């Protein structure tokens with residue numbers, strides 16, 4: 001294929017090198033003449049292992065050209081990859097000026113294209129969710145005078161490579177994510193990744209844009225978390241790498257998908273207690289741990305957000321049916337249960353509340369849970385019901401607090417639902 005790359009930085013140059021290796025014709029475009037000259041001579045403008053050898057070989061094979069505009073090659077192109085920089089602005093947002101400029105130029109140039117097949121414009125620069133819909137597409141439409149589909153098609157394909165291992169990452173990506181206007185619109189980016197062994201996700205633009213932000217935020221969170229644990233361990237005279245070795249060996253609960261789906265706040269008898277003890281330890285040894293401290297705050301924010309979302313959905317007095325009270329499915333433990341807190345918040349707000357929980361029999365509670373039941377008498381005695389059908393028939397909103405699939409069939413389909421474990425129903 002004939003592929004133009006706009007922006008010859010780390011991403012553009014590596015992509016050019018790998019596409020050459022795969023046998024494509026590559027046209028490297030940049031506003032920086034030094035980079036254009038370097039690529040034109042088969043040299044890499046960036047230090048990245050393996051890249052220069054691929055560029056040199058591509059040039060020798062007669063498949064590499066460079067320039068300051070794609071105009072000379074417009075008619076022969078199958079695909080354009082936009083890899084211009086989107087650096088940080090002072091306010092933290094991404095600077096869109098290069099992306100906007102290159103999009104406008106592309107739109108204007110499309111008018112001169114004589115080839116009938118639509119030119120596929122693949123945006124690889126990192127951008128905030130919503131940018132393709134709100135900025136890129138309107139800019140292209142204004143410049144071309146037409147919507148995508150006929151003369152051009154548009155895709156967002158975030159890049160996950162890391163500098164220093166970029167070529168390796170290109171050929172072994174963790175995943176391939178393609179944001180497109182509708183399923184199949186990008187025609188799987190014309191097959192450029194066909195030989196790669198990676199899961200492919202074809203999704204809407206905003207999901208693809210968000211994933212890139214989420215990934216890098218999580219990587220940053222992991223580094224900051226690991227370093228807080230490291231500082232704490234050192235302050236206590238504990239070897240941080242031994243702790244890390246044990247922590248990382250747990251691929252069931254630690255380094256895994258566990259606890260990583262959006263849903264309800266954490267609660268129960270251990271997580272809040274032991275996080276609190278860790279924060280107390282940090283205070284005692286004078287170690288600052290803003291990530292760990294922020295975790296508790298974040299959980300409280302999430303619980304408050306859920307309570308507000310319920311109230312926004314149906315004003316008091318409701319009535320509301322809350323499905324679940326203990327802190328998770330198949331336990332009657334009420335300690336630090338976010339659902340018990342939610343029930344109290346709804347009662348305080350003046351709701352007529354019914355609660356159903358198949359795991360809970362107040363007459364069987366012992367110890368701390370017996371005391372909690374006494375403390376939360378109104379919820380446990382007045383609201384808790386065993387008659388799900390009657391309770392559900394008279395409510396204006398059902399809040400699914402924890403998974404209980406065997407009881408869902410008993411709920412009237414017409415009553416709106418907020419599903420906390422799935423975070424469904426909260427939009428709008």
Ligand SMILES: NC(=O)c1ccc[n+]([C@@H]2O[C@H](COP(=O)([O-])OP(=O)(O)OC[C@H]3O[C@@H](n4cnc5c(N)ncnc54)[C@H](O)[C@@H]3O)[C@@H](O)[C@H]2O)c1
Pocket residue numbers: 006007008009010011012029030031032035083084085086087098101102124125126127159160161162163
């Ligand atoms: N560097 C990474 O490891 C990495 C990894 C994944 C994603 N990304 C994202 O990819 C994008 C590119 O990153 P990078 O590190 O390669 O950036 P970079 O700053 O190294 O290169 C960007 C290039 O775009 C060129 N450019 C600017 N305006 C142009 C225009 N109108 N026409 C043609 N070229 C133009 C610049 O001259 C520069 O050479 C960014 O959005 C970045 O966030 C970067």
